[in-house]
Amino acid sequence: MKTDYDVLIIGAGPAGCAAGIVLAEHGHRVLILEREKFPRYHIGESLIPFTYQPMERLGLIPKMRASCNQKKYSVQFVQPNGRASQPFYFFNRYDKDTVAQTWQVLRSEFDEMVLHHARSKGVEVIEEITVKELLREGGRVVGVRAQKKSGETVEFRAPITLDCTGKESFTAVRNGWRMKDPYLNKVAVWTYYKGSKREPGIDEGQTTVAFVPDKGWFWHIPQHNDMVSVGVVAEGKYLTRGGVKDPKAIFHREVEENLWIKDHLSVGASTGDYYVTSEYSYHSRHCGCEGLLLVGDAFAFLDPVFSSGLMLAFKSGVMAGDEIHKAILEKDFSPERFAGYAHYMRAGVENMRKLVYAFYDPKFSFKQVIDKHPDAAGEITDCLSGDVNKDFTGLWDKIREFVPLPDELPVGAPLAAPRAPQPV
Numbered sequence: 001m002k003t004d005y006d007v008l009i010i011g012a013g014p015a016g017c018a019a020g021i022v023l024a025e026h027g028h029r030v031l032i033l034e035r036e037k038f039p040r041y042h043i044g045e046s047l048i049p050f051t052y053q054p055m056e057r058l059g060l061i062p063k064m065r066a067s068c069n070q071k072k073y074s075v076q077f078v079q080p081n082g083r084a085s086q087p088f089y090f091f092n093r094y095d096k097d098t099v100a101q102t103w104q105v106l107r108s109e110f111d112e113m114v115l116h117h118a119r120s121k122g123v124e125v126i127e128e129i130t131v132k133e134l135l136r137e138g139g140r141v142v143g144v145r146a147q148k149k150s151g152e153t154v155e156f157r158a159p160i161t162l163d164c165t166g167k168e169s170f171t172a173v174r175n176g177w178r179m180k181d182p183y184l185n186k187v188a189v190w191t192y193y194k195g196s197k198r199e200p201g202i203d204e205g206q207t208t209v210a211f212v213p214d215k216g217w218f219w220h221i222p223q224h225n226d227m228v229s230v231g232v233v234a235e236g237k238y239l240t241r242g243g244v245k246d247p248k249a250i251f252h253r254e255v256e257e258n259l260w261i262k263d264h265l266s267v268g269a270s271t272g273d274y275y276v277t278s279e280y281s282y283h284s285r286h287c288g289c290e291g292l293l294l295v296g297d298a299f300a301f302l303d304p305v306f307s308s309g310l311m312l313a314f315k316s317g318v319m320a321g322d323e324i325h326k327a328i329l330e331k332d333f334s335p336e337r338f339a340g341y342a343h344y345m346r347a348g349v350e351n352m353r354k355l356v357y358a359f360y361d362p363k364f365s366f367k368q369v370i371d372k373h374p375d376a377a378g379e380i381t382d383c384l385s386g387d388v389n390k391d392f393t394g395l396w397d398k399i400r401e402f403v404p405l406p407d408e409l410p411v412g413a414p415l416a417a418p419r420a421p422q423p424v
């Protein structure tokens, strides 16, 4: 078995595959190590418009256009009494043939398609192998120790390793780099419906965010094959009030709290599987150290209310791929050279995070801000659509007239100290 590569990537999700594709296209020898056998289940099924650019760079758009994934043109917000906002159409601001049309996906199929694409670009992938430890020499990460399903242990070496392990965030957790965002400490309970009601025509694939009391909300994401992903997110205390702990009971009690959701689920049936996550947001204090870089959710995970996760995973994967290509050419993997990557990615996450904070403030509504400042509409749209690396200072001033916004978290700069991550 070949064990020496230019780049090792832990995790074959969208972030890992994106980085792998970019690096393979630059001509590097890339190995992805993935714990699961694809297709595997994953939550995170709604794309936003600005996922388009990284997917275009990766060559995924023709595959998406040829796929049966549900097209998504809009988002709407629905009050507990069932009153729906006008659908907000992305093509009122962006090009209808490209950015403004996005998709709802089934992640098992979508991630497998992306993985096949990575393989077709020359990325080597080993599935059903779990990375257990980073290998170090002096202060540098020089590879990984991984375990196959059979129990056999294998060491792989490369001058740089990417941690793309998603929410589990392999290195941040093991090194105490993970910082929670306590205010965004929510719980999600979800299931899938077949044959339930969906909107007609162009609105068929729209995401609906439907409110329940106490700033909780449902996502309603129509997928292909007449399936709908539907879940409720709120504080754990609210969802379990009265001692209710069973996910199915929690879910169906909340269905009664929003008339639109109740109506849409009044036909069709749940698949019977109910999922739960305490999907608190977190950020890593460092984006890596010498020979190591964190990408996608492994670097930062934000409450998914605005469906930003896949956009950020693809975008950070592409950017990390380009930065590492330069590092390989210059034979310089010093942590400082990734500071620009860390700043850029975290600036985008911070912008989205401010809108997420505002969303959860009971005194906030987008409408209120736009009624007073009509020019804020475009800025809000851009941020919600994923065009997050812009100067939104003016928008934050307008929103602060209504609600406070959080201080920025420390940027997550690379760890330049001589100490590399410790093994488990």
Ligand SMILES: Cc1cc2nc3c(=O)[nH]c(=O)nc-3n(C[C@H](O)[C@H](O)[C@H](O)COP(=O)(O)OP(=O)(O)OC[C@H]3O[C@@H](n4cnc5c(N)ncnc54)[C@H](O)[C@@H]3O)c2cc1C
Pocket (backbone or CB within 6 Å): 010, 011, 012, 013, 014, 015, 016, 033, 034, 035, 036, 042, 043, 044, 045, 046, 047, 048, 129, 130, 131, 132, 164, 165, 166, 167, 168, 170, 188, 277, 279, 295, 296, 297, 298, 304, 307, 308, 309, 310, 311, 313
């Ligand atoms: C409730 C909820 C709803 C969401 N909704 C949306 C949404 O609507 N839209 C959206 O864009 N995003 C959404 N997200 C976020 C989205 O799921 C993630 O942002 C996205 O999957 C991140 O991609 P990634 O490649 O960083 O990580 P992942 O997709 O999680 O991939 C990580 C991979 O690493 C592998 N791995 C982990 N540890 C190891 C190891 N030690 N060795 C080998 N392999 C390993 C895992 O098996 C996995 O395949 C949601 C998240 C949650 C929790």
